[in-house]
Amino acid sequence: MDVRYNRLKLERLGFDDLGWAYAYWRGKCQGRWAPAWPDIDLAAVPPPVLPRVCVIDVKTAPTDFVYRFWGTRITDMHHYDLTGRSVRRLTPPEYAECIWRQYLEVYETKSPAAFLTEVPLDIGAHAYYAVVRMPLSADLETVDTILSVEQYGDQSGELKEIFEKQWRDDQG
Numbered sequence: 001m002d003v004r005y006n007r008l009k010l011e012r013l014g015f016d017d018l019g020w021a022y023a024y025w026r027g028k029c030q031g032r033w034a035p036a037w038p039d040i041d042l043a044a045v046p047p048p049v050l051p052r053v054c055v056i057d058v059k060t061a062p063t064d065f066v067y068r069f070w071g072t073r074i075t076d077m078h079h080y081d082l083t084g085r086s087v088r089r090l091t092p093p094e095y096a097e098c099i100w101r102q103y104l105e106v107y108e109t110k111s112p113a114a115f116l117t118e119v120p121l122d123i124g125a126h127a128y129y130a131v132v133r134m135p136l137s138a139d140l141e142t143v144d145t146i147l148s149v150e151q152y153g154d155q156s157g158e159l160k161e162i163f164e165k166q167w168r169d170d171q172g
Helices: 015-027 072-078 095-108 156-171
Strands: 004-008 053-059 064-070 114-119 126-136 144-152
Touching: 004 095, 015 126, 015 144, 053 095, 064 095, 072 144, 095 114, 095 126, 095 144
Parallel strands: none
Antiparallel strands: 004 114, 053 064, 053 144, 114 126, 126 144
8 A cells, every 4th residue: 555645835735724724833933932731721622623633642762653533534434443553553554654653753853744645545545634743841951742633635535435445454
């Protein structure tokens, strides 16, 4: 499975919910390179956006990314909930590796990033979704948490079918 991603320009996201999330995150920075997790108020996230939010704890030695919060729309899309589990548990493994690289980029650069993730369809084309991933830091030296907001476009049904097929294959 050829899962891949491209970077999107944060200044011109073209996705309203991602633009809102990035502006919210910037407002919480208050002159710092990143806000801390306690600065984020999930109750302030608009109800249509909250189900597409993930909060990821960064683990070190070895590096891992573990879902602290996994939105209900993401559960609906993937057919499972990874709260408390590593990003490496995403399926298929090629998809997990793609998402791992996105989190790793945010962790290593200490900078927010937006991505357009491409997931192949059986017909040879790709389905797409956009995401913005934003670092959080309690000590202003390391990234200890990542706030992520996804936005699905017209192909959300196709994406859901891909993930459902993978889930069924994993079950059987």
